[in-house]
Amino acid sequence: MSAPDFTRPDFTRQEMMAIATGREIRDGELAIFGVGLSMLAGYFAQAHHAPNVRAMTEGGVYGATPVGGLPWGIECNRLSVNATSFTSALDALGFLVASGRCDVGIIGAAQVDRFGNVNTTGIWDGEIGESYRPPKTRLPGAGGANDIACGAKRTVIMVTHEPKRFAEKVTYISSPGYLEGANARERYGFPGGGPAAIVTTLGILRPHVETKEFQLDSWFSFSSVEEIRANTGWDLKVAPDAHVVPEPTQAELAALRRVDQTGALRKKG
Amino acid sequence: MTHSKLIPLAEAVRRYTWDGMQYASGAALPIGSDAIVFGRELLRQGRRDLHAVFHCSSQQLNLLAGAGAATKAECGFSALEVFGFANGLRRAVESGAMALEDYSNLAMPLRYLGGALNWPFVPATTNIGSDIQHRSAFAPHDTPARTKIPTVTDPFSGREIGAYSVLQPDLAAIHVTLADIRGNSIMLGTEWSRFELSRAAKKVVIIADAIVDSGCIRQFPNLVRIPDIIVEAVVHWPYAAWPQSSPGMYDVDEEHMHLMNKALATREGTDRYVADFVEGYDDPDSYLDLIGRDRLATLAKTETAFLLDPYRQWILSPDQVAGLSARGVAA
Numbered sequence: 001m002s003a004p005d006f007t008r009p010d011f012t013r014q015e016m017m018a019i020a021t022g023r024e025i026r027d028g029e030l031a032i033f034g035v036g037l038s039m040l041a042g043y044f045a046q047a048h049h050a051p052n053v054r055a056m057t058e059g060g061v062y063g064a065t066p067v068g069g070l071p072w073g074i075e076c077n078r079l080s081v082n083a084t085s086f087t088s089a090l091d092a093l094g095f096l097v098a099s100g101r102c103d104v105g106i107i108g109a110a111q112v113d114r115f116g117n118v119n120t121t122g123i124w125d126g127e128i129g130e131s132y133r134p135p136k137t138r139l140p141g142a143g144g145a146n147d148i149a150c151g152a153k154r155t156v157i158m159v160t161h162e163p164k165r166f167a168e169k170v171t172y173i174s175s176p177g178y179l180e181g182a183n184a185r186e187r188y189g190f191p192g193g194g195p196a197a198i199v200t201t202l203g204i205l206r207p208h209v210e211t212k213e214f215q216l217d218s219w220f221s222f223s224s225v226e227e228i229r230a231n232t233g234w235d236l237k238v239a240p241d242a243h244v245v246p247e248p249t250q251a252e253l254a255a256l257r258r259v260d261q262t263g264a265l266r267k268k269g
Numbered sequence: 270m271t272h273s274k275l276i277p278l279a280e281a282v283r284r285y286t287w288d289g290m291q292y293a294s295g296a297a298l299p300i301g302s303d304a305i306v307f308g309r310e311l312l313r314q315g316r317r318d319l320h321a322v323f324h325c326s327s328q329q330l331n332l333l334a335g336a337g338a339a340t341k342a343e344c345g346f347s348a349l350e351v352f353g354f355a356n357g358l359r360r361a362v363e364s365g366a367m368a369l370e371d372y373s374n375l376a377m378p379l380r381y382l383g384g385a386l387n388w389p390f391v392p393a394t395t396n397i398g399s400d401i402q403h404r405s406a407f408a409p410h411d412t413p414a415r416t417k418i419p420t421v422t423d424p425f426s427g428r429e430i431g432a433y434s435v436l437q438p439d440l441a442a443i444h445v446t447l448a449d450i451r452g453n454s455i456m457l458g459t460e461w462s463r464f465e466l467s468r469a470a471k472k473v474v475i476i477a478d479a480i481v482d483s484g485c486i487r488q489f490p491n492l493v494r495i496p497d498i499i500v501e502a503v504v505h506w507p508y509a510a511w512p513q514s515s516p517g518m519y520d521v522d523e524e525h526m527h528l529m530n531k532a533l534a535t536r537e538g539t540d541r542y543v544a545d546f547v548e549g550y551d552d553p554d555s556y557l558d559l560i561g562r563d564r565l566a567t568l569a570k571t572e573t574a575f576l577l578d579p580y581r582q583w584i585l586s587p588d589q590v591a592g593l594s595a596r597g598v599a600a
Contacts, residue, residue: 147395174401
């Protein structure tokens with residue numbers, strides 16, 4: 001693997017997605033990041049515009065910044081190397097997230113639907129049906145994302161923009177978005193407000209204020225309304241004020257590439 | 270006076286496990302601090318029909334499921350993080366050989382907590398409203414599932430919430446960094462749910478990377494989150510979580526993580542993996558030889574090694590540990 005070239009002016013779709021996600025994080029917030037790309041996006045925010053973000057992992061690593069590139073796991077040695085507190089999952093996901101204290105969480109998705117419901121459990125051939133049956137392709141399960149989706153004040157969902165991932169209705173709700181839409185979440189009294197954005201490799205979707213249906217908010221400079229609609233599995237509405245997302249600044253790219261030392265976001269796309 | 274609970278790994282598995290039992294482990298980092306060497310020994314002794322209770326599936330359940338030893342499992346997370354989907358577990362779930370009941374990473378510690386307190390259930394304010402509540406692999410025809418996370422009414426607010434069933438596994442095999450010969454244990458890195466699990470399980474066997482003198486325990490009693498009074502037995506096994514990491518002790522073995530997961534993708538690959546890396550050693554020494562002493566030295570040069578510094582002076586040498594084990598058996 002060659003070292004990333006920090007002088008390259010261009011950027012990958014994955015890098016744009018990570019930077020756009022990171023822009024959703026504000027300084028000083030209590031934040032929780034999942035493993036993989038969401039962690040890079042979160043720590044990019046810390047490295048760039050949110051130095052005082054209070055970041056934690058779902059197993060209870062506090063105060064840490066990854067060393068040596070993308071961590072293999074959310075509590076791996078690349079994060080344990082400079083933590084200020086080690087506690088537990090009950091503490092992080094329970095006391096600080098399900099309680100309603102956490103400001104923002106970043107989660108990933110294998111499949112997401114028009115109301116921001118997330119499937120990370122499995123891919124079935126068609127509907128599951130009346131009786132539960134094993135998926136054709138088993139995925140990782142909910143992990144902490146369900147607890148974050150219920151408890152964090154807002155969430156940001158990061159997902160590669162492909163038709164198969166953007167379904168009218170997910171086959172299995174691993175982590176709730178707005179369920180059937182509108183005020184459906186209120187039935188369950190979740191302290192969290194639901195997904196504020198779906199940030200993809202092509203652009204950003206945000207929920208309609210009343211229906212909670214996700215619509216196109218903005219597209220990346222290399223993408224277009226047409227490309228995004230063609231890659232979305234439902235009839236995606238376009239917000240009246242839809243616009244283009246500013247490209248990464250040199251400072252943003254430099255910060256992201258310091259965090260993504262091993263170039264995980266530069267391997268494809 | 271100093272009663273040693275140190276026993277060999279094979280003896281611990283013989284004494285505390287049986288076919289069809291509810292076996293809890295893998296409760297620590299999603300891909301680290303996992304008592305996987307205990308799982309390898311379960312396979313060596315041919316244990317079957319296990320009901321696995323794993324907060325995170327880890328490589329241990331990937332192996333047990335891939336080898337056909339587990340027929341039921343309950344997990345919060347069942348993959349290998351950046352190393353990808355767990356191929357052995359996938360094969361078992363997709364073929365129907367293992368029923369996997371899905372929860373979340375908060376649900377599992379809450380269910381341990383309920384078991385530890387001997388509560389009848391634990392209020393669920395997450396997992397409700399999603400298919401984690403509505404679908405049950407253990408009761409597939411019950412849709413929407415009424416027995417998995419049933420709806421109950423909060424008697425104070427009148428609000429509808431869920432009820433988690435509690436967990437009291439027959440045995441928990443828990444990986445720790447350091448333990449004394451009586452089972453007082455120190456974990457470096459996050460606990461995940463090892464604290465709650467150690468109180469929920471009917472019996473606890475500690476798998477320790479290193480054994481320390483009791484002076485260490487008395488120096489840092491605040492850090493001893495698993496005390497000897499709830500521990501049945503202690504197994505000393507260096508690099509017990511390999512190929513996964515143990516903060517302060519060793520890094521993840523990236524090459525073997527991939528090799529193992531690739532092997533577990535097929536029945537034939539699993540058979541070969543079991544022959545090579547489950548049956549391929551007789552004791553800790555030959556296990557370490559099998560991994561390769563050079564590789565171990567590399568893995569031990571972890572950037573987290575400084576975390577272990579305050580404890581190093583109390584770590585006992587293999588000979589010292591062997592002497593204590595013998596005395597424990599004689600007593």
